[in-house]
Amino acid sequence: MREVKVELGERAYPIRIGAGLLQDGAALSALVTGQHVLIVTDGNVAPHYLAQVQQALAGKTTNAVILPPGEQEKTLARFGDILAALAALGASRDATVVALGGGVVGDLAGFAAACWMRGVRFVQLPTTLLAMVDSSVGGKTAVDLPSGKNLVGAFHQPAAVIADTRTLDTLPLRELRAGLAEVVKYGAIADAEFFAWLEGHAEALIARDPEALAEAIAVSCRQKAGVVARDETEQGERMLLNFGHTFGHAIETEQGYGGLLHGEAIAVGMVLAAKLSTQLGRAPAADADRLAALLVRLGLPIALPPGLGAPALLQRMRLDKKAVSGALRLILWRGLGQADVVRDVPDTEILSLLR
Structure with missing residues (x-):
């Protein structure tokens, strides 16, 4: 244990x-x-x-x-x-x-x-x-x-x-894959070495190798436990755990909670956040490509589902709990293992990405 x-x-x-x-x-x-x-x-x-x-x-x-x-x-x-x-x-x-x-x-x-x-x-x-x-x-x-x-x-x-x-x-395989999206998140926002470990163990995780799963769970829990201890009520650092979630939650809500699973929506959301970071000149495109490639290997979606309009998604994002007075605060990155809270991203940039 x-x-x-x-x-x-x-x-x-x-x-x-x-x-x-x-x-x-x-x-x-x-x-x-x-x-x-x-x-x-x-x-x-x-x-x-x-x-x-x-x-x-x-x-x-x-x-x-x-x-x-x-x-x-x-x-x-x-x-x-x-x-x-x-x-x-x-x-x-x-x-x-x-x-x-x-x-x-x-x-x-x-x-x-x-x-x-x-x-x-x-x-x-x-x-x-x-x-x-x-x-x-x-x-x-x-x-x-x-x-x-x-x-x-x-x-x-x-x-x-x-x-x-x-x-x-x-656990159904689809649910297992969806959970792995949150595991990938920990490597993406704070631990590039763990991300590389996940790249080396992707097939073992999908095959439910007990040792690989236990290690992935333990590393993820250690990361989250540390963040929660330092920022229990999400006033600062804990917001970083929402990497991909502002986009992902908007997708889930717009689909009426009956489309993508939560983890699947977060996988798409992380790719969108990484692409937006590249679009804004904050991060290298190569890291966004690595993130997308790992998610694909894990059997997760990386593109917006059809039928979701950009303006509607942006409106959903404005109800995100990190928003202040209707102004979005997004979790973006500078590359693998380096996430930030970013304010004042122009709507035009977000709409361009979603379209």
């Missing part, structure tokens, strides 16, 4: 990465300090792992919410369903909400935990690669609105993140 710690003083917590961790009933039970437990999962994950987690928590008063899968379910209505389940459980202030699933489940469960009785304990059991390396770490919780992604939410740190890499065995 590998362990990474998110250093947040009294709220510090571990990220444990390894095979078979969901089978360690004693360790899971130790994370639940009160009597009431609500497990939030979805219809894809529940048949594989819900009974296992429920057995680990035998002796507690538990209930489960099984949501339909998909980004389109990350809504205020589903958030309300989880709150209703907490009420039906009689959950008190020492209750624990357990998120068993991918990023949608984690975001919904975490937001409910942040709001129930003004904040209760929360444990992340991510079962997708994307959730393991990104959404389960750092305490960002949210729901989507038709007008934009993650616009309603709260910062609420988990008590622990338990990433059982065996759950990746049942």
Whole structure:
């Protein structure tokens, strides 16, 4: 097992990465300090792992919410369903909400935990690669609105993140590829050596080589844990983790959360951010080409889906959480491993790129 710690003083917590961790009933039970437990999962994950987690928590008063899968379910209505389940459980202030699933489940469960009785304990059991390396770490919780992604939410740190890499065995290949986009992001924004390592292990990662996946997850989590410890509420450095996300979220929203997967949209968004950096004279074209080539090897899209208009995408980008008074702040780069927050990029440059 590998362990990474998110250093947040009294709220510090571990990220444990390894095979078979969901089978360690004693360790899971130790994370639940009160009597009431609500497990939030979805219809894809529940048949594989819900009974296992429920057995680990035998002796507690538990209930489960099984949501339909998909980004389109990350809504205020589903958030309300989880709150209703907490009420039906009689959950008190020492209750624990357990998120068993991918990023949608984690975001919904975490937001409910942040709001129930003004904040209760929360444990992340991510079962997708994307959730393991990104959404389960750092305490960002949210729901989507038709007008934009993650616009309603709260910062609420988990008590622990338990990433059982065996759950990746049942992950559809498309979802695995989508998670690798977020792994590539860490190399792109801060670690050129890790990016080169990914270039050398692309096929092993797609083949689900256990050692390669565990290393990629651990490196990604170490990077994110360090950034979160230094900038928990995204006032500065943490914004760099959104490389490709302003473009990617606009794509997801414009498609009604029913087109590209999140990681796929982020792959396209990273390529757009790299190309814009080159267009603005900030970065070499060769690095943008390397990024695109690696994403293609990982089976990810690198071009805008058809039917998305440039003006509509730009309008979606203006609702990005990094924007200030409607003015965009983009995460661009100076090349591999060197990302920056950039203000005042002319609309004409962005529209030219999107067209």
